[in-house]
Amino acid sequence: MDSKGFKNHPYIPNSVFEVQQEMLKEIGLASLEDLHHEVPQELKLLKSLDIPKAFRSEYELRRHIEGLLKKNKTCQEYLNFLGAGCWQHYVPAICDEINSRGEFLTAYGGEPYNDFGRFQSLFEYQSLVAELVDMEVVNVPTMDGAQAAATAVRMAARITGRKKVLVPEAMDHEKYLIMKNYCSPDVSLVPVEYDENTGLMDLEDLQKKISAQTAAVYFENPSYLGFIEMNGREIAEIVHQVSGLCVVGVDPSSLGVLEPPVRYGADIVCGDLQPLGIHMNYGGGQAGFMATMDDKKYVLEFPSRLFGIVPTVVEGEYGFGDVAYDRTSFGHLRERAKEYVGTQTALWGITAGVYLATMGPQGMEELGRNILQKSQYAVKKLNGIRGVVGSRFNSVNFKEFIVDFNSTGKTVHEINKGLLHKNIFGGKDLSAEFPEFGQCALYCVTEIHTKTDIDKLILALEEVLYN
Amino acid sequence: MKRINRSFQARKFHQAKWDEPVIFELSQKGERGILVPQAEDEIVCVVGDGVSVLPDMMKRKAAPKLPEISQPRVLRHYTRLSQETLGADVNIEIGQGTCTVKYSPKVNDALARMPEMAELHPLQDEETVQGILEIMYKTDLFMREISGMDRFSFQPGGGSQAILAIASMMRAYHKEKGEEGQRNEVITTLYSHPSDAAAPAVKGFKIIHIHPDAEGYPDFEQFNKAVSERTAGFIVANPEDTGVYNHRIQEFTGLIHKAGGLCGYDQANANGLLGITRAREAGFDMCFFNLHKTFSTPHGCGGPAVGATGVVKKLEKYLPAPLIDYNGEKYFLNYEITNNPFSIGKIRLFNGVAPVVLKAYAWIMSMGAEGLYETAKVAVLNNNYLFKKLMELDCIDAPYSKGKQRIEQVRYTLEKLTRETGVTSGDIQRRMMDFGMHFWTSHHPYYVPQPMTLEPTETPSKKDIDEYIEALKRIFEEAYTNPGIIKAAPYNSVCHQLDESGLDDPDKWAITWRTYLKKYK
Structure with missing residues (x-):
């Protein structure tokens, strides 16, 4: 028997010795040691990994981790x-109920046939956020609000064929660093000063810095520092005068009372979904979205998956599928696709959809x-x-x-x-x-x-x- | 009652089919899903309605056209949609090759949903988050041991973002050496994940693809010619998506180092190698693990996830801030190591996707070194068993490395079957749904024709694998005897074959309900 392994492990059905022998025999091998034949001997780890022994029961594991977690002080206690x-924010119980359903929790890259519900619920999330921001196209969510802003300005750079983006100096420094890393070396970010009494973007400085090289002006409403950027319309007009785009970051929890940025000239809207029914999770609940109008000039620049509704061969049946899949790096183009796509935060997208459907207007x-x-x-x-x-x-x-x-x-x-x-x-x-x-x-x-x-x-x- | 005969060939299956409307169709004016906490009268007395202070141009004029639905109806809708989703909890998930869809232990998810995890704000004082910091720090130590690297960051929210971090660090490293302009090429291979090419391209690198040789290894001659003073780095999976392990990997990484480049290891396919071999010994400077794959955390329809990114000592300073550290007394967020102008700064907001790290920690603690070794061995055993059984069939093949073992997955080809019957791998994929199963073809473009990529992981039983094989066999047989049945499949899924003709047509696609209404009503 192989002494290095963990036999009869509850998560590993075929860790049963007799079953292993049967399977090994089927493939013509004598022991588990005969597997990994293609890994050269000099690359093989000769010692056991130096990590703690496994807990002997689920109960002990649970006690151990609960013990560690009890060292934390939560925002419920404090x-x-x-x-x-x-x-x-308050997270409606229904949000947790749905995102802990095993079917959603353990699905991944299935097709619209076996993962129909995943496709429909993400299509619905897209549709619900679209109503909130009053736009027509929303993506399957990206990493977080910062990534959404970074992608939104790169989209603007591709649409305009320009390389400079103006951003507010009064923004989250960490978000700025994320955008800067994501944009460099192709696109440069230029901070615009703010009025020291109001925090609002300094329109004179904006005028000074804007040019025919400006791909976009990015600002937030409400801003990182909480103030509402009253000059949204003026900023949009200034950037539109040089044929650049207006990109606005929003806090979706504000959009029941604040005017959606498209109404004062935004071309791309982005933000973080975390306020919509997702626990803070020590920062692990962030998820980003972008929104535009249904104009192929914009749609074809999204790097994310976009789920669309389609008919099936049977009348009276909806189906769902990937819109313009070859835009994405999952398609034929690989590095020539729009940025990249991969595993991001889909479950938080579904959750945000549940939240918006529950909250209603x-x-x-x-x-x-x-x-x-x-x-x-x-x-x-x-x-x-x-x-x-x-x-x-x-x-x-x-x-x-x-x-x-x-x-x-x-x-x-x-x-x-x-x-x-x-x-x-x-x-x-x-x-x-x-x-x-x-x-x-x-x-x-x-x-x-x-x-x-x-x-x-x-x-x-x-x-x-x-x- | 007669006992059911369980010696079936393929399961009698029908997926839940609820004919569930799109959520907007459920709206009934006046219905509410939840009541929102209201401001107390005393507050209203002091500040009024709160909204009047907004300038008119900032006030929302028309309420968002969200549906109005009472709570039981919202719940029922989404519960039904969940039932129409075939997650790993309900099907024999051995068909998502490269994705390592294994069992995600329920206890880990229960722990991650405790308020001591869920209700933490990322900017809380360090002394109030010692528990989660300890878990993250110790997971870093485990990752170091499993990979041989010297420090990990949990910021990247998935494998692709980890690749972006690796490409960003390559750029930062060469920038510090004054070679940023000169070193503008990243080399990857055709059978590595598309993000190994796409994410470095975002960082401005020119991408060079190494093609496979006759045995399926990255062509060393082509590689040798590609490496130059322009090489910033090499980002590769091993095994690649074919499941073929490149035994000459040290020669590849050695050549890159000789040319002054860095090597990044895409360990998306690490499940068969835990405790067997490590990134460091293979010569890598950086690597990442998908915690949602190899470490079970689960996939969540595509995230939240973590691409835990590890580096050797000399590259620590380029990692995104903050790192998680321990000073002998307390755990803390370390901003010092990366406090230099060449750090890549930030990749993701705050401190990483902590609940995913917690679940990976729990999984490792339920495994220990013996369990990780068992995981790797059984993942490879299951795969080679499946491989052997499928290769006994006439209509299926697996290109490259004939007679050799694969690691944890195989990319098969159904080219012969297609040639002989006209039935494609896409057709068979649809038909598999009729038996409650699924497989994934391959990333695009299809270098392996009519592909099918299977990765059993360590968590199906032998009987599960046999059932999967039986379903495939039955469909292959149908291909020869009654191909029409496959061409029109699926029958037992939620929906029938899609009409995908509008998906690439701007006049027809409908990405939201409002655009659907605009275009079709």
Whole structure:
């Protein structure tokens, strides 16, 4: 018997010795050692891997991992005001119910015949997001909002045949780095300054930097720092004047109340699906989408799969399939295809579809309105704390806002440590990312925060700052 | 009651078929799926309706045309759609070659759904996430041991994004050496995954494909000629999609190093090699594992996933930030190692796809070294058993390396069957659905004609494999006796044959329900 292996392993049916002997005999071999004949001896690992012994039962495994996970403090136990691209929203139970269905969880690259439900649910997700952004084409989701933005601007570069993209300086630095890596060396990103009082894109600087080489202007609404970019229409007009494209990143949870960017001139809209029924998962719940109108000039530049509805040979039956498959690197073109495609975040796409179908138009409107009300309430209450400015910018915010602690004499680091002792996660410390703000933090308030939660934050901050 | 005879040749199967409308067709004005938490009256007293502060041009004028559906109807709809999906939990999934669709243990998924995982914000103070950081750090150590690399990043959200990270690091490495302009070529092989070509092309590299020689190995002579001072690197799978293991891999990586390039190992096909052989000994500088494949986490219809990307020490500094580290007292996010102008910066937001890493950790801890070895051995045993049984049939062949073992998969050809009956591998693929099974043909273009790529992994039983073979045999027989039945298949699937003629036609394609309504009603 082969002593190196794990016989009768519950996940490996053919780890039964007798079955192995029967199968080995069938292929003319005497032992498992005779397999891997094609791997040269000098490449074979002679020792056993140095990793811990397997748990002897599922129960022990579970105890071990539960023990490790118990060391974490969750946003259920603690009151959380962190956002910055990953947001705590209520996840309807129905979303988890559907995305834990084994049929979806364990499907992969099947055909529309055996994976009909996967195709239909992703087609529906595309259709539901299309309604939310009021556009006509949405992709099977990509990695995250940053990848969606990176792909959107590369699409714009191909459509216009240009190589420069203008981006807001007031954006998530990590997202910028992702876009920069993805765009280089072909496409360069040029930051556009922001107005220090409002955070809005500085239109003069935009005018200065825009040119006939500009493929696109990318901006976000609401922005990374929470303010609503009021000059969307002006920005779109400026970039359209040089025949460039307007690319807008959105937070989909805002679109029940905020105007979809296509209404003020966006050509490509992108964003992250995580707010739509997906748990934060320590950042593992991100998923990106792009949207355009149904114009082949745009559609043929998507690198992602696009599922379309088709008839079948039987009347009265829908089927689904890949639209313009040869665009993708799965088609005949390989490296000559549009960017690349692979395993990304399909299950989160299905989940976002379930969420939007559950919320409906009224749910999305109420969600947006409640976020506005609760975040405005938080800003007002924060303003009441001595030395604290509830919102550094004097613009309208959605969900997030910069809390200015410069006049308190304490650093955000100190404040957040103090809040942590009171079981509160304070907002993201912006002092390294935006040193020009000094001691400021990005706070996030969503529909999950009650008045009591916000009041508890205020009380805790007063204590941390002045006791 | 008479006992059912189980000595069947092929299962009597019919997939769930619900004739389920598209979700918009379920809409009934006024129905609601969920109630949203409302702002308390005290808040409303202070701030009003919240919306009035928006300037008019920023206010949404027309509500999104989402359907209005009550919760039980939404649930029923999606549950039905799930039943119309043949995931690995319900079928004998040995037909998705290169994809390593194995059993995904339920306990791992249950653990990943605990609030101590799901309800973590990625920017929480490190002291409040010590558990998940420990899991990620230890998974890094396991990956190092399994591959021989010195450090892993879990940021890439899939194999293709890992390839992008590898190509980005190649560029960064040569940039630091002042050779970015000169080294503009990446070499890959025809039977490596298309992303091994497509992702480096995104990073501006010219792609050179090495063709197979008569035995199916990458042609060394062609490779030798292709390697030059322009070579930035070599990205390759081994075994390639054919299941043929390139035993001369050290000569390939050695030649690249001699020319000043880097070697990246696409380990999508690693399942048959766990504990058998490693990336480092084969001469690779970088590699990645698909945690959703080899480490079972599962595939989720195509993600979320992780392409765990490992590098040797000298390349650590180019990895995306942050790395997960341990200082003897606590686990932390290490930004120092990559704090230099040549790091590729970021590949994915935050710190990687943590729940997927957690599931891979759990899987490894349920295996141990013995289990990983058993996995590799049984995956190869299952594959070579299936290979032997199929090669006994007259109508099927597998190009290259006659008489030799394959690793974990084989790309077969049904060319003879097509020639003799007119039935193609695409036809047979559809007919397999009628028996509750599936197989995947191949990436495009089809270098192996009429392809069929099978990878049993370690998780079907011998009986499962025999059942799969019986289904194929029955269909091959039909091809010779009644090809019409195959040509018109499937019959027992959710839908009948698609009319795909509109999918490439901008006037006909309908990528969303609203464009369908526009074009067809």
